Amino acid sequence: MTGPRIMIVGSSMTDLVSYLGRMPERGETVFGKDFAQGFGGKGANQAAMAALLGAEVSMVGAVGGDSFGRDTVENLRGLGIDATHVVEIDDAHSGIAMILVDPDGDNRIVLAPGANERLTPQHVDDAFDDAGGPxxxxxxxxxPQETIRRGFERAKGAGGITVLNPAPAAAVDPGVLAVTDWVIPNETEFAILLEAELGRGVEDLEADAVALGERIGASLVVTLGERGALLVHDGDLTRLEAPAVEAVDTTGAGDAFCGGFAFALAGGAAPADATRLGIALASDSVTRRGTQASYARGADLERILAG
Incomplete structure (x- = not known):
């Protein structure tokens, strides 16, 4: 029996991670304590988590004609992800994420998206025309948001669920929100959405989450890091707690949440159960370094799924 069919219309990046004793001040150079290179990008990270859980995952994305791009496609395929529609754009560089991590596990990230910015609605149409609706x-x-919109329009036309993680924090095209069933922002992203949609800042997180959900006509999960998440669905609000863990690197935790949530929701789980799984996977991931490399596998994953 195969798992739920999930299509990721999203990014891939190569992560270049420096672990620091402290963050540098403006104009200052500091020595790093360690360095790691890994596979990242929010789209690829979320695809990886869903695939590790057993979903049948396809990726619609773009890489450059360089070694980073070739390695990215090989990594996706190694995870069992269908990378048929990860297109190579010869005159662009593959996406790069430069990540600084401090001793508390907090991070600062600079993105150079490269080929990711060249993903078009036609690439989405090609994927749907080949494989049908997930x-x-x-x-x-x-x-690009026009590409996201096309993916969501095609999904809705085929009876599928649409989930938007509005990250990195930015204004969202109303046309995208109009075809979005679920929005999963963190607190920073939530504040930007609230300002754009209701014209004000956050006053009461729980009440504001309900108000935003009503405004955009979508369900919400606001992720709160070590404080868990707020779920707004059918007008009802539920707060779900996160387990206490010792964080060493928070990079990619939000993506672990989204991949796990999408896997459970696509498989027919209740939204609260999907949220609990996302929290468990994200909380586990911060106990290890890296992005995709930090995601639970083997016995660790079985323990999480067993509850």
Whole structure:
């Protein structure tokens, strides 16, 4: 029996991670304590988590004609992800994420999206025309919003669920929100959405989450890091707590949440159960370094799924 069919219309990046004793001040150079290179990009990260859980995942994305791009496609395929529609754009560089991590596990990230910015609605159409409609389409804001909109329109036309992780924080095209079933922002992204849609800042997080959900006509999960998440669905609000863990690197935790949530929701789980799984996977991921490399596998994953 195969898992739920999930299509990711999103980004891939190569992560260049420096672990620091402290963050540099403006104009200052500091020595790093360690360095790691890994596979990232919000789209690819979320695809990886869903695939590790057993979903049948396809990726619609773009890489450059360089070694980073070739390695990215090989990594996706190694995770069991269908990378048929990860296109290579010869005159662009592959996406790069330069990540600084401090001793508390907090990070600062600079993105050079490269080929990700060249992903088009036609690429989405090609994927749907080849494979039909998945159970769920999941996107983020590291590729053009017109391309996200096309993916969601095609998904809705085929009876699928649409989930938007509005990250990195940015204004969202109303046309995208109009075809979005679920929005998963963190607190920073939530504040930007609230300002754009209701014209004000956050006053009461819980009440504001309900108001925003009503305004955009979508369900919400506001992720709160170590404080868990707020779920707004059918006008009802539920706060779900996160387990206490010792964080060493928070990079990619939000993507672990989104991939796990999408897997569970596409498989028919209740929204609260999907949110609990996302929290468990994100909380586990921060106990290890890296992005995709930090995601639970083997016995660790079985323990999480067993509850």
């Amino acid at each position: 159970d769920l389409v999941l996107s983020q804001l590291e590729v």
